[in-house]
Amino acid sequence: MSWSPKNEMKDLPKILLKYQRLVQPVILIISLLIFYQFLLPKFNQVKSLYESNGRSQKERDALQAKIQDLQSLNEYELSEKSKLLLLALPVGKDVAGKMSLVSKITEESGLVVESLKISPGEVATQSGEKKEVDELSFKLTLNGEINQFIDFLKSTGELLPLMEVNDIKIEVSNNVQATINCTLRSYYADLPASLGKVDSPVPKLTTQEEALLEELKKFRSYETEKFEPIPGGKTNPFSF
Amino acid sequence: MQFGINLLAKEKLTVGAEKEAISHLKKTLVIVLVAYALVIISLLVPSFYLSYEKGKISTEISQLEGKIKSFQKVENLEVLIKSRVTKAQKITESRAPVEKILVKIINSLEEGITVSGLNFGKNNQITFSAQAEDVKSLETFLEKIKSVLKEEGYSLAKLDSIGRDKKGGYSFELVAEK
Numbered sequence: 001m002s003w004s005p006k007n008e009m010k011d012l013p014k015i016l017l018k019y020q021r022l023v024q025p026v027i028l029i030i031s032l033l034i035f036y037q038f039l040l041p042k043f044n045q046v047k048s049l050y051e052s053n054g055r056s057q058k059e060r061d062a063l064q065a066k067i068q069d070l071q072s073l074n075e076y077e078l079s080e081k082s083k084l085l086l087l088a089l090p091v092g093k094d095v096a097g098k099m100s101l102v103s104k105i106t107e108e109s110g111l112v113v114e115s116l117k118i119s120p121g122e123v124a125t126q127s128g129e130k131k132e133v134d135e136l137s138f139k140l141t142l143n144g145e146i147n148q149f150i151d152f153l154k155s156t157g158e159l160l161p162l163m164e165v166n167d168i169k170i171e172v173s174n175n176v177q178a179t180i181n182c183t184l185r186s187y188y189a190d191l192p193a194s195l196g197k198v199d200s201p202v203p204k205l206t207t208q209e210e211a212l213l214e215e216l217k218k219f220r221s222y223e224t225e226k227f228e229p230i231p232g233g234k235t236n237p238f239s240f
Numbered sequence: 241m242q243f244g245i246n247l248l249a250k251e252k253l254t255v256g257a258e259k260e261a262i263s264h265l266k267k268t269l270v271i272v273l274v275a276y277a278l279v280i281i282s283l284l285v286p287s288f289y290l291s292y293e294k295g296k297i298s299t300e301i302s303q304l305e306g307k308i309k310s311f312q313k314v315e316n317l318e319v320l321i322k323s324r325v326t327k328a329q330k331i332t333e334s335r336a337p338v339e340k341i342l343v344k345i346i347n348s349l350e351e352g353i354t355v356s357g358l359n360f361g362k363n364n365q366i367t368f369s370a371q372a373e374d375v376k377s378l379e380t381f382l383e384k385i386k387s388v389l390k391e392e393g394y395s396l397a398k399l400d401s402i403g404r405d406k407k408g409g410y411s412f413e414l415v416a417e418k
Contacts, residue, residue, distance in 0.1 A: 013258030
């Protein structure tokens with residue numbers, strides 16, 4: 001007797017009857033195979049889609065929050081603050097400008113500059129990493145009274161660009177006249193290289209930083225050069 | 241001799257069992273198919289919904305990114321300010337209050353004390369050299385200066401050296417450390 005699907009169908013009841021005990025396990029195995037082969041990948045796909053949407057929602061929320069933050073900022077105020085901070089911590093060394101500044105402060109204090117030497121300062125840390133803030137130092141020998149030197153210290157402490165006097169050695173004669181050797185350190189720093197990710201939050205100033213800005217407003221500045229804080233058409237968004 | 245065989249009854253019995261087996265199979269298949277249909281529906285509905293949501297969120301994100309770009313100038317300024325102010329704060333915080341300490345030291349100078357040297361070195365170390373006319377002025381000055389330096393956070397103020405000078409006074413050196 002030759003095989004044909006029709007004959008098989010005709011014989012199906014007999015086959016079923018013969019292998020009655022095997023029918024359910026076979027169906028179960030086939031079902032599991034189908035589930036494993038076709039439905040499980042789909043389930044995983046839905047799961048990853050759900051997770052991806054969760055991440056996207058977080059990103060969207062972060063962007064919305066960022067826009068709200070940006071909308072709350074006043075461009076004019078920011079521009080003024082940035083000008084002030086660029087005076088406090090300029091971009092370049094400006095050796096000539098700072099030398100002139102040192103001369104002005106010493107002159108105002110009534111001190112006489114006996115010698116002035118420029119030292120480039122440390123440009124890298126001991127581990128070789130570039131420093132966040134670069135230094136330009138002046139080694140000074142000054143002549144005058146102690147009180148004049150105190151005035152000089154006061155001036156440098158409330159001056160833009162920011163400066164620091166250290167390594168001070170005072171030799172006093174007659175309890176009044178003094179020869180002072182000191183290092184006047186001035187600072188400069190590069191502009192930020194990038195803005196970071198688009199969904200990274202807008203950096204906010206802390207209370208202490210706001211207080212420092214208010215304090216810096218009271219500082220004296222001999223700087224006359226105007227800064228235009230926003231560049232146009234350059235790779236570095238902060239370049240001037 | 242004759243044998244009687246009842247073929248009809250056995251045939252009926254077999255047909256009944258076959259029908260039952262087919263019916264059983266049908267039921268099992270229906271259950272399996274319904275279960276599959278439910279599983280497929282429960283996968284397809286969220287899949288369609290999530291795909292739709294993904295597209296919607298992506299569009300929203302693109303729009304928001306575009307909006308953020310229009311605020312780039314403001315963001316540049318804020319990033320610049322934050323970066324600058326952080327650095328400026330580190331500088332101002334690290335500055336030793338030399339002027340304040342110097343004023344206090346000068347104010348605490350006693351009659352009979354002559355300052356010969358004052359050194360503000362690294363790590364906030366202060367070295368103070370002076371001459372005292374007599375022991376009394378030296379003692380009074382040392383008490384005053386130690387108290388002043390303590391106020392400024394100097395925990396250690398010690399007399400590093402002391403000796404008699406040609407005039408009969410005392411030369412001394414005071415070292416203070418934080």
